[in-house]
Amino acid sequence: xxxxxxxxxxxxxxxxxxxxxxxxxxxxxxxxxxxxxxxxxxxxxxxxxxxxxxxxxxxxxxxxxxxxxxxxxxxxxxxxxxxxxxxxxxxxxxxxxxxxxxxx
Amino acid sequence: xxxxxxxxxxxxxxxxxxxxxxxxxxxxxxxxxxxxxxxxxxxxxxxxxxxxxxxxxxxxxxxxxxxxxxxxxxxxxxxxxxxxxxxxxxxxxxxxxxxxxxxxxxxxxxxxxxxxxxxxxxxxxxxxxxxxxxxxxxxxxxxxxxxxxxxxxxxxxxxxxxxxxxxxxxxxxxxxxxxxxxxxxxxxxxxxxxxxxxxxxxxxxxxxxxxxxxxxxxxxxxxxxxxxxxxxxxxxxxxxxxxxxxxxxxxxxxxxxxxxxxxxxxxxxxxxxxxxxxxxxxxxxxxxxxxxxxxxxxxxxxxxxxxxxxxxxxxxxxxxxxxxxxxxxxxxxxxxxxxxxxx
Numbered sequence: 001x002x003x004x005x006x007x008x009x010x011x012x013x014x015x016x017x018x019x020x021x022x023x024x025x026x027x028x029x030x031x032x033x034x035x036x037x038x039x040x041x042x043x044x045x046x047x048x049x050x051x052x053x054x055x056x057x058x059x060x061x062x063x064x065x066x067x068x069x070x071x072x073x074x075x076x077x078x079x080x081x082x083x084x085x086x087x088x089x090x091x092x093x094x095x096x097x098x099x100x101x102x103x104x
Numbered sequence: 105x106x107x108x109x110x111x112x113x114x115x116x117x118x119x120x121x122x123x124x125x126x127x128x129x130x131x132x133x134x135x136x137x138x139x140x141x142x143x144x145x146x147x148x149x150x151x152x153x154x155x156x157x158x159x160x161x162x163x164x165x166x167x168x169x170x171x172x173x174x175x176x177x178x179x180x181x182x183x184x185x186x187x188x189x190x191x192x193x194x195x196x197x198x199x200x201x202x203x204x205x206x207x208x209x210x211x212x213x214x215x216x217x218x219x220x221x222x223x224x225x226x227x228x229x230x231x232x233x234x235x236x237x238x239x240x241x242x243x244x245x246x247x248x249x250x251x252x253x254x255x256x257x258x259x260x261x262x263x264x265x266x267x268x269x270x271x272x273x274x275x276x277x278x279x280x281x282x283x284x285x286x287x288x289x290x291x292x293x294x295x296x297x298x299x300x301x302x303x304x305x306x307x308x309x310x311x312x313x314x315x316x317x318x319x320x321x322x323x324x325x326x327x328x329x330x331x332x333x334x335x336x337x338x339x340x341x342x343x344x345x346x347x348x349x350x351x352x353x354x355x356x357x358x359x360x361x362x363x364x365x366x367x368x369x370x371x372x373x374x375x376x377x378x379x380x381x382x383x384x385x386x387x388x389x390x391x392x393x394x395x396x397x398x399x400x401x402x403x404x405x406x407x408x409x410x411x412x413x414x415x416x417x418x419x420x421x422x423x424x425x426x427x428x429x430x431x432x433x434x435x436x437x438x439x440x441x442x443x444x445x446x447x
Binding site: 014015033034059060063064066067068069070072073086087088089090091092093094097099 | 117246
């Protein structure tokens with residue numbers, strides 16, 4: 001697995017990314033109404049490790065999050081899960097999809 | 105398999121920058137609901153729809169089309185569609201909504217006006233400057249397009265001398281009350297939902313409804329904006345009995361709406377799951393968000409009647425001559441024609 005130590009920093013550029021407090025307890029996964037298989041525990045670990053390729057493989061997963069905050073509301077560590085997911089979307093939109101609006 | 109994410113988001117982003125909305129509507133579709141209401145233009149306090157209720161018929165049409173394209177050969181033409189959309193409003197053409205639905209959602213808007221007037225609240229309206237607030241762009245991480253758009257909204261509000269806005273849906277409320285102050289300098293407007301304004305004004309009911317419903321709380325109202333008790337108090341004072349669903353208030357479950365454009369199939373599965381939960385509490389469901397209403401109704405069998413909270417409140421607090429009427433708008437019953445919205 002290729003690791004980029006600056007990846008977490010790049011993710012944080014758009015909007016703050018904070019997952020260090022995650023206890024890996026699984027409450028978020030258990031409560032997810034859409035049954036997302038790896039969000040957010042594993043995904044956030046990939047970010048902290050700098051495993052960019054692993055994160056990019058999960059693009060569909062990142063965009064299928066409802067941002068409903070059910071997980072965040074019940075997170076015992078107070079991780080800002082939905083803002084973290086949004087941070088990944090901001091990065092994907094800017095760097096992977098080049099979604100800067102087209103003028104004209 | 106989702107609709108092609110890059111091109112779908114690209115179209116939303118282009119539209120927001122170029123046409124001031126992710127799903128641009130004609131002036132007629134945005135403003136026809138105001139006909140005959142004599143809403144004053146501008147003012148220190150304005151009703152701010154953020155175009156959300158007006159947009160729902162178009163969203164429904166778009167979602168229907170996208171669900172047919174999801175995973176099909178047509179998906180490979182999304183890149184071309186984005187290029188065409190830069191030249192003309194393709195998204196708007198693809199999303200011509202059902203006129204009957206447009207009438208229903210116009211009725212909800214008119215009922216909200218009637219409710220505020222019944223509570224003697226004074227307010228104006230911005231008409232063509234009542235812009236979409238950018239909630240979908242925020243959710244999808246299109247922050248560059250969102251910031252430029254939010255600055256446009258801020259400028260318009262300043263030009264009109266607005267100090268307070270009365271919002272009517274969770275998404276616009278969250279954008280103006282929570283997101284804009286974080287991304288814009290000096291955005292300090294007072295933002296309240298019409299439900300909060302009504303709760304404070306405490307209008308007297310003109311009729312006690314003696315009906316039973318369950319409430320589907322919006323995730324955004326319940327978990328981000330603290331709007332939970334206001335609709336319940338207003339309904340109860342209007343004679344409505346509320347049977348709470350197990351997952352309600354802060355524990356509410358999402359309707360699936362946030363992913364309806366990218367994952368229409370999954371979105372419908374989540375909605376169907378939620379409808380099953382709600383139906384165990386009551387066959388009549390009250391929603392607080394136009395997108396929840398649209399998404400749940402798409403997945404609900406005909407016997408489940410789903411309607412916007414304003415419909416119940418208008419019947420309880422407004423004389424019949426001032427509100428929109430008809431079975432669909434009043435209770436969410438389907439298959440019956442609505443009577444014309446009064447002007």
